[in-house]
Amino acid sequence: MSDLKIDRINKAYGDFKALIDISLDVQNGEFVVLVGPSGCGKSTLLRSIAGLERISSGDIVLGGRSLKNVATRDRNVAMVFQSYALFPHLTVAENIGFGMKIRKRGRPEIEETVTKAAKLLGLHELVGRYPRELSGGQRQRVAMGRAIVRDPEVFLFDEPLSNLDAKLRVQMRTEIKALRQRLGITSIYVTHDQEEAMTLADRIVVMNEGQIEQIGTPLDLYDRPVNLFVAGFMGSPPMNFIPCQRVGDSLSAAGAAIAPSSLPSHLPEKLVLGIRPEALVFDSEGALEGTVEVIEQQGPHTLVIVRLDDGTMVYAQAHKHIRLRFGDAVQLGFDWSDAHLFDGVSGLRIELNKDGR
Amino acid sequence: MLERYLTLALRSIVLGIGVVWSAFPIFMVVSSSFKTPIDIFAYPPKFIAFSPTLENYSTLFRAWPQFISGLWSSLIVTVGATVLTGVVSLMAGYAYSRYQSRWLTLSAFSMILLRMLPPVVVTIPLFPIVNQFRLNDTHALLIMLYAAFFVSLATWILKTFIDQIPRELEEAAEVEGASLLQRLTKIILPLSVHGMVAACVFVVVFAWNEYMFALIFTSSEAKTAPLVLAEITGTLEGVQWGVLFAAATVQLAPILIFVILVQKYIVIGLTAGAVKG
Numbered sequence: 217m218s219d220l221k222i223d224r225i226n227k228a229y230g231d232f233k234a235l236i237d238i239s240l241d242v243q244n245g246e247f248v249v250l251v252g253p254s255g256c257g258k259s260t261l262l263r264s265i266a267g268l269e270r271i272s273s274g275d276i277v278l279g280g281r282s283l284k285n286v287a288t289r290d291r292n293v294a295m296v297f298q299s300y301a302l303f304p305h306l307t308v309a310e311n312i313g314f315g316m317k318i319r320k321r322g323r324p325e326i327e328e329t330v331t332k333a334a335k336l337l338g339l340h341e342l343v344g345r346y347p348r349e350l351s352g353g354q355r356q357r358v359a360m361g362r363a364i365v366r367d368p369e370v371f372l373f374d375e376p377l378s379n380l381d382a383k384l385r386v387q388m389r390t391e392i393k394a395l396r397q398r399l400g401i402t403s404i405y406v407t408h409d410q411e412e413a414m415t416l417a418d419r420i421v422v423m424n425e426g427q428i429e430q431i432g433t434p435l436d437l438y439d440r441p442v443n444l445f446v447a448g449f450m451g452s453p454p455m456n457f458i459p460c461q462r463v464g465d466s467l468s469a470a471g472a473a474i475a476p477s478s479l480p481s482h483l484p485e486k487l488v489l490g491i492r493p494e495a496l497v498f499d500s501e502g503a504l505e506g507t508v509e510v511i512e513q514q515g516p517h518t519l520v521i522v523r524l525d526d527g528t529m530v531y532a533q534a535h536k537h538i539r540l541r542f543g544d545a546v547q548l549g550f551d552w553s554d555a556h557l558f559d560g561v562s563g564l565r566i567e568l569n570k571d572g573r
Numbered sequence: 574m575l576e577r578y579l580t581l582a583l584r585s586i587v588l589g590i591g592v593v594w595s596a597f598p599i600f601m602v603v604s605s606s607f608k609t610p611i612d613i614f615a616y617p618p619k620f621i622a623f624s625p626t627l628e629n630y631s632t633l634f635r636a637w638p639q640f641i642s643g644l645w646s647s648l649i650v651t652v653g654a655t656v657l658t659g660v661v662s663l664m665a666g667y668a669y670s671r672y673q674s675r676w677l678t679l680s681a682f683s684m685i686l687l688r689m690l691p692p693v694v695v696t697i698p699l700f701p702i703v704n705q706f707r708l709n710d711t712h713a714l715l716i717m718l719y720a721a722f723f724v725s726l727a728t729w730i731l732k733t734f735i736d737q738i739p740r741e742l743e744e745a746a747e748v749e750g751a752s753l754l755q756r757l758t759k760i761i762l763p764l765s766v767h768g769m770v771a772a773c774v775f776v777v778v779f780a781w782n783e784y785m786f787a788l789i790f791t792s793s794e795a796k797t798a799p800l801v802l803a804e805i806t807g808t809l810e811g812v813q814w815g816v817l818f819a820a821a822t823v824q825l826a827p828i829l830i831f832v833i834l835v836q837k838y839i840v841i842g843l844t845a846g847a848v849k850g
């Protein structure tokens with residue numbers, strides 16, 4: 217296991233810039249998740265670390281060694297692919313032991329290591345089977361097994377769970393988490409699923425259009441997103457964005473005056489107020505007025521979609537027994553300590569005084 | 574209903590004619606190889622040897638020792654040409670499948686062009702080259718010639734097979750530490766083995782039976798079985814038909830059995846890429 221340092225790397229395909237000035241330090245043993253919409257460059261970044269993509273400039277340093285001129289096969293990284301990429305003509309045991317065989321390890325050593333890994337992953341009864349005879353979850357485990365036996369410096373996961381059905385995905389997510397806590401492996405994990413990122417990561421890297429938007433712990437990103445993109449990406453249902461205007465010392469949103477007691481000075485005129493669904497409360501004294509559009513029962517709670525007077529749709533998470541019907545007029549309130557304010561033009565976060573009533 | 578029966582009947586008739594057309598001569602050759610000279614020319618013809626004899630075979634092996642060495646030559650040339658074609662086509666098919674460039678397109682085009690020329694056209698310019706490298710009457714020359722003629726077809730078959738192997742498998746092998754050669758031998762080859770067999774069948778059949786190049790470029794050392802067969806027909810004492818048929822049977826049997834065994838792969842190879850799945 218080693219530290220991984222990504223130093224200002226760029227990757228371009230012709231005129232298209234897939235990665236722009238990406239820098240990232242990953243500590244020994246850390247689990248870092250790269251998350252972002254499809255086409256944001258997260259997979260390209262992962263493949264660059266593996267050497268499957270050639271970077272146009274910059275450097276990747278693994279355990280103190282620059283990987284600039286190191287071929288994929290000499291990088292000592294392990295990778296789990298989205299399609300699992302199991303070798304269909306080899307058995308489970310042969311798949312897991314493939315790397316060791318290539319490295320010409322002795323047969324007893326391979327056998328011992330493979331058996332150990334298979335036991336760890338609950339595959340010991342399947343070692344003689346071929347990939348086509350396995351279920352999706354079992355294939356996923358074989359791919360994991362192939363990665364662990366290598367004892368690599370870093371683990372790379374490329375959307376390893378996205379081919380599984382929802383239930384199995386949650387189960388495998390838990391298994392990956394348990395496994396990493398057991399093995400303490402430096403890992404880079406790519407996903408487009410923010411929930412997966414939140415549950416697995418020590419730190420999350422949010423990417424968009426080839427650039428890093430924010431790096432931080434899951435709660436950092438959830439509680440203090442640096443811009444509208446991160447705020448909208450992390451969390452499901454997403455954060456509500458309500459356009460508002462600065463009017464003197466006050467704010468006007470959806471036709472209502474809403475203001476914390478102390479607004480930061482030098483506010484721009486156009487602003488966006490961000491409030492997560494769970495921070496919006498149905499309150500007859502609430503400042504935001506609207507009508508109920510959709511009601512979704514979700515079990516633990518009820519999700520209500522409200523059309524505010526200016527036409528903005530917002531999600532509000534309510535108690536599961538709330539009594540509302542389509543078309544009801546409602547008032548929504550919120551606590552300023554739960555609110556986020558963004559510059560309406562640049563989209564950047566504006567820091568509010570946390571005690572700012 | 575009637576239409577279906579008609580189609581079926583028509584199909585059976587056409588198929589029947591085809592079978593008789595191709596199998597009857599073979600049947601006559603094989604059965605005659607077990608007949609005495611009188612029975613061979615009996616009229617009305619005897620389709621089955623009523624008093625089978627191995628006389629023809631013993632004469633063949635006694636009087637024509639060069640037939641044995643011819644078979645040996647044929648075997649060496651066939652195996653050599655097949656292996657060479659297989660190795661070259663696997664690598665070429667891989668290159669055409671995985672890489673793209675103007676030069677590759679050009680090389681693919683010239684490879685097919687060579688294949689489209691009638692063999693005779695290639696023969697004449699070959700003479701000076703063959704002489705310069707002292708390749709006359711060698712197995713190596715025939716191996717290279719036969720391989721050259723089938724590399725294009727084999728490459729194409731293998732390319733279509735390799736196209737269907739996901740790149741991720743190779744990437745996974747690469748991450749696991751496999752070199753290009755190891756990827757070729759441990760991933761690509763085992764996963765395109767059907768295509769490889771299909772491609773090789775064509776070379777085997779061609780190399781085993783080829784006459785013209787062998788006639789032109791060999792004289793004694795590398796003389797193949799088909800040439801000896803031709804010699805048997807042209808002896809001074811007149812043609813010994815029984816011996817000729819025995820030789821033809823010996824030459825024909827292995828290739829016939831081989832083709833019957835691998836015919837499944839011939840179909841797979843010829844339809845490679847034609848249907849998705």
